Every structure is written in C-alpha cells, then in structure tokens.
Amino acid sequence: MGSSSLIVLALAAIVFSAGAMIVSRIFVKRTTNPQKGEPYECGIPTEGSPWKQFSVGYYLFALIFLIFDVELIFLYPWAVVVKRVGWTSLIEIIIFFFILFMGFLYAHKKGALKWM
Amino acid sequence: MWNLAGISESIQNGLNRALSPAWALTVEMIIVGISVIGLFAVLGLILVIMERKVSAYMQVRLGPNRVGPKGMLQSLADTVKLLVKEGLTPDKADKFLFNLAPFIAMIASMLLLVPIGFAKNFQIWDLNIGVLYLAAISSVSVISILMAGWSSNNKYSLLGAMRSGAQIVSYELSAGFSILAIVILSGSLRISDIVMAQENGWWIFKGHIPVLIAFVIFLVAVTAETNRAPFDLAEAESELTAGFHTEYSGMKFALFFLAEYVNVFIVCGIGATLFLGGWMPLHIGTWKAFNHIMDYIPSSIWFFGKTFFLIFVIMWFRWTFPRLRIDQLLNLEWKYLLPISMVNILLITLVAIMQWHF
Numbered sequence: 001m002g003s004s005s006l007i008v009l010a011l012a013a014i015v016f017s018a019g020a021m022i023v024s025r026i027f028v029k030r031t032t033n034p035q036k037g038e039p040y041e042c043g044i045p046t047e048g049s050p051w052k053q054f055s056v057g058y059y060l061f062a063l064i065f066l067i068f069d070v071e072l073i074f075l076y077p078w079a080v081v082v083k084r085v086g087w088t089s090l091i092e093i094i095i096f097f098f099i100l101f102m103g104f105l106y107a108h109k110k111g112a113l114k115w116m
Numbered sequence: 117m118w119n120l121a122g123i124s125e126s127i128q129n130g131l132n133r134a135l136s137p138a139w140a141l142t143v144e145m146i147i148v149g150i151s152v153i154g155l156f157a158v159l160g161l162i163l164v165i166m167e168r169k170v171s172a173y174m175q176v177r178l179g180p181n182r183v184g185p186k187g188m189l190q191s192l193a194d195t196v197k198l199l200v201k202e203g204l205t206p207d208k209a210d211k212f213l214f215n216l217a218p219f220i221a222m223i224a225s226m227l228l229l230v231p232i233g234f235a236k237n238f239q240i241w242d243l244n245i246g247v248l249y250l251a252a253i254s255s256v257s258v259i260s261i262l263m264a265g266w267s268s269n270n271k272y273s274l275l276g277a278m279r280s281g282a283q284i285v286s287y288e289l290s291a292g293f294s295i296l297a298i299v300i301l302s303g304s305l306r307i308s309d310i311v312m313a314q315e316n317g318w319w320i321f322k323g324h325i326p327v328l329i330a331f332v333i334f335l336v337a338v339t340a341e342t343n344r345a346p347f348d349l350a351e352a353e354s355e356l357t358a359g360f361h362t363e364y365s366g367m368k369f370a371l372f373f374l375a376e377y378v379n380v381f382i383v384c385g386i387g388a389t390l391f392l393g394g395w396m397p398l399h400i401g402t403w404k405a406f407n408h409i410m411d412y413i414p415s416s417i418w419f420f421g422k423t424f425f426l427i428f429v430i431m432w433f434r435w436t437f438p439r440l441r442i443d444q445l446l447n448l449e450w451k452y453l454l455p456i457s458m459v460n461i462l463l464i465t466l467v468a469i470m471q472w473h474f
Contacts, residue, residue, distance in 0.1 A: 002221040002241060003243075004141075004145065004240075005148065005241040005242070006227065006230065008145045008148055008149050009148075009149070009152055009226050009229065009230060009240070010223050010226065010227060010228055011149065012148075012149035012150075012152050012153050012225035013219070013222040013223040013225075013227075013291055013453045014219060014222075014223065015149070016156065016157075016222065016226075016274060017218060017219050017222045018219075020199075020367050020370070021203070021367050021368070023199060023367075024198075024200070024201070024203065024366055024367040025282070027199055028200060028201070028203070028366070029200075031202070032206065032461075035210070036204055037204070037205075037206055037208075038206065038207070038208030039206055039208065039268075039269055039270040039271075039360050039363065040270060040272070040357065040363060041270070041271070041272075042237045042323045042357075043265060044365050046271075049269070050270060050271040050273075050274045051266075051269065051274075051381060051435045054274065054275075054278055055278075057281050057282075058278050058281065060474055061282045061285070061286060061446065061450075062281075062282070062285060064450075065285040065286060065288075065289065067124075068289050068454070069285075069288070069289065069292075070170045071253075072289060072292045072293070072296070073294055076247075076248055076296070076299065076305065078305060079296050079300045080299065080305060081303075082300045082303070082468055082469065083300075083468055086469055087274070088280055089465065089469075090465050090466065090469060093461075093462065093465060094462065095148070095251070097458055097462070098463075100396060101458070104454075108451075113377045113442035113446070113447075113450045113451065115442060115446055115447075
C-alpha cells in the first residue's frame with residue numbers, strides 16, 4: 001500500500017482508542033468522592049511525593065544501552081552485505097567487536113553492571 | 117476463503133473499476149483501517165481467553181466456563197464490563213501525559229503490524245527496511261510505559277515503569293542481535309525477501325546450531341520485552357500491586373492491556389517470520405512431491421499456526437519459571453545473553469561466508 005499506510009494505521013489507532021473512550025464515557029455512571037482522586041497506596045495516606053530521586057542504576061544501564069544500540073544500528077548495513085563482501089567483512093567485524101568488547105569490559109570493571 | 121491475497125486483489129480490482137483512482141485509494145485506506153481495527157479487537161479477545169484457558173489447563177482446572185460455549189465468550193463479557201467502568205484520573209497526576217500514554221501504546225503496536233506478512237503476497241506495506249523498521253518502532257512502546265508510570269504520581273507506578281524501562285531497553289539488544297543473525301543469512305532487510313529465502317527450508321533447520329542459539333535468545337528476549345512472566349517485574353503484583361498501570365482504570369487500562377497482548381502476537385509473528393519461515397509452508401530441500409503437498413495448506417494458516425504456537429510457548433514459560441529478581445534479570449542479559457549473542461553473530465558470519473548453511 002505504500003507509505004500512506006503508516007498514516008492510515010496511526011489514524012486507525014487514534015480513532016479506535018478515542019472511540020472506545022467516548023463510548024465508555026456514554027455508558028459510565030460518574031460519581032464524585034474526594035477519596036477517588038487519591039493515589040492508590042493500599043489504604044494508607046501517601047507519604048511525600050514520588051517525583052523525587054530514584055536509583056542511579058537505571059541511568060547507568062540506559063547509558064550503556066545507548067552505546068550498544070547505536071552499534072547495533074551500525075551493524076544492519078553491514079549484515080546486508082556480508083555474503084557479497086566475504087572474508088573482509090568478518091575481519092572488520094572482529095576488530096569492531098574487539099573495540100566494543102573492551103569498552104564493555106571497562107564498564108564491567110568499573111561496576112556499572114552491578115545492581116545496587 | 118483462506119486465500120487472503122486473492123481477496124485483497126479482487127477488492128482492489130472491483131474498486132478500480134467502480135471508482136476514480138483517488139476515490140478508490142481513499143476507500144482502500146478506509147477498508148485497511150477498519151480491518152486492522154477488527155484484527156486488533158479480535159486478537160485481543162482471542163489472546164485473553166487463550167491465556168486464561170492455557171493457564172487453567174496447566175494448573176489442572178477448567179478456567180472460565182460460564183459465558184458462552186466452554187467459556188469462550190468470557191473475554192467479550194470482560195470487555196463490556198471494562199466499557200462501563202469509570203476511568204479515574206488521580207487529582208495530582210500530570211493529566212495530559214496520563215491520558216496520552218495509552219494512545220501512544222496503541223499507536224506503537226498498531227504501526228508494528230505494517231511490515232508483517234500475514235499470507236502469501238498479503239502485507240500492508242512491504243517496505244525495503246522492514247526489519248529495521250520493526251526494531252525502531254518496537255522501542256517506542258517503552259516511552260508509553262515510562263510516560264504512564266511517571267505521570268501517575270504514584271510510587272508503585274514509577275518503580276514499575278523504571279524497572280520495565282531498564283528491562284525493555286536491555287533485552288532489546290539481544291533481540292536485535294538475534295534478528296541480525298537472520299539478516300546476515302538472508303542478506304536483506306525486506307520481510308518478503310527473508311521469507312522467500314526460506315523456500316527450501318526454514319532458517320531454524322537450515323542454519324545449524326548458531327541459528328538455534330539465536331532463536332532461543334530471541335524467545336527469551338521477546339518474553340522480557342513484552343513484560344511477561346518470568347520477566348514481569350514491571351507489574352510484579354506481589355510487590356508493586358500492578359506496576360505502571362496501577363492508577364489506570366476503565367477503558368484506559370483496557371487499551372494498555374490490549375496493546376500488551378497485541379505486542380505478544382506481533383513479536384511472535386516476527387519470530388515466526390524470521391526463524392520459522394512466516395507464511396512459507398514446510399519445505400524440505402528438493403523433495404518436489406512433499407513440498408507440493410505442503411503447498412496445499414493455505415499460507416495464512418501456516419503463518420497464524422506458527423505464530424500461535426510461539427504464543428503458546430511464551431504462555432508455557434509463564435507457568436514453568438519463577439519470577440526473576442531485578443539484579444538477576446539484568447545479570448542474565450548483560451553477563452550472559454549479550455556476550456553469547458555477540459559471539460553467535462561471529463559464528464553466523466562464518467557460516468554465511470563459508471556457505472555451510474543448506
């Protein structure tokens with residue numbers, strides 16, 4: 001169908017979700033109660049705001065992920081031509097992986113992969 | 117009835133005869149949109165009842181058996197129930213992001229349907245970078261999860277979203293590597309080319325042990341990417357109530373739920389396409405007669421059969437393995453799966469260059 005299918009499908013998703021919400025709004029019987037708007041916390045009043053610091057470990061993993069993800073994108077064009085290029089491609093990728101693996105080992109040594 | 121490509125072609129011919137080209141295209145777009153919505157809804161209903169029935173029989177009980185024959189209409193009844201439930205928005209939540217998140221989840225999983233080949237010559241758009249497109253769009257869904265968790269203003273939601281973000285981005289790497297293995301072997305990013313490359317046997321049979329390793333890694337990684345047990349830390353109900361969708365209720369929750377189940381279908385469809393030949397019937401090398409017999413089974417049945425088999429395997433995982441802890445989960449990815457899949461890529465390159473595959 002060509003590239004217009006992307007717009008069609010995105011629109012279909014929006015129409016479907018919005019339609020479902022509108023239909024449910026028609027059927028729903030709304031009631032108001034001050035306690036309904038409180039955060040769900042097993043019946044106890046919330047202590048403090050959750051919008052504060054959280055573990056730095058998540059950032060570390062996200063940073064390492066970024067390196068590997070960019071490298072994965074570099075590999076796609078390489079993967080398409082492996083069969084045509086032959087042995088040169090294997091040697092090149094070994095060098096590429098070697099450098100990458102050194103970085104990975106460095107991150108491992110620094111303790112970035114250890115969960116705190 | 118099962119020849120989907122024939123149906124789509126006859127509809128297209130009929131439209132072109134009856135209407136001017138611009139109108140024919142518009143009507144075609146509307147038909148595609150409606151059928152995709154229908155597929156979405158039907159998949160959601162089928163997968164929910166399948167999940168409940170499979171888990172019931174694995175635990176030696178009957179599962180839902182009241183609504184409809186053998187309880188098969190249970191998920192329809194659940195949908196009606198969710199439709200009449202009030203959707204709450206917490207007072208302190210970031211209301212814009214809170215309401216936007218389910219839409220993004222839906223759009224991401226809807227767009228993933230574009231390059232999947234459901235049957236022979238039956239694809240919404242056979243784009244030349246299909247595999248790269250799938251890898252790119254599938255990482256959008258993590259944004260919706262982070263958005264939902266952050267905007268809810270609830271500690272459980274935030275923790276669940278953070279965990280699921282770390283988990284999804286980590287396992288995306290090994291999923292990407294195992295997809296890359298098939299790209300190396302078939303030498304194309306186009307989904308139809310990858311399927312045609314399996315005409316004389318599926319890659320899982322043709323590619324020796326490296327492809328088997330890649331297949332196992334792919335299954336593990338997509339189980340983690342779709343947040344399913346044993347990797348369902350994002351919604352570990354015993355510690356985080358419901359994870360990132362704790363505050364969601366009514367139709368917004370239903371949309372998240374639907375997107376999650378359709379994502380399971382899509383990743384299994386990708387796995388079936390790459391490793392098990394997609395719509396390609398079971399062919400063995402040059403056995404002409406055998407291949408010809410297999411061709412009599414329609415290609416759409418092959419695709420959906422393989423996909424639902426993989427979905428069953430993923431449901432089977434859920435009742436076989438206990439849930440991992442977050443540090444075990446990240447260790448498994450970064451210290452085992454990632455190095456293994458990097459070495460595996462080198463092995464597959466060797467196989468591809470030496471032409472060792474059949």
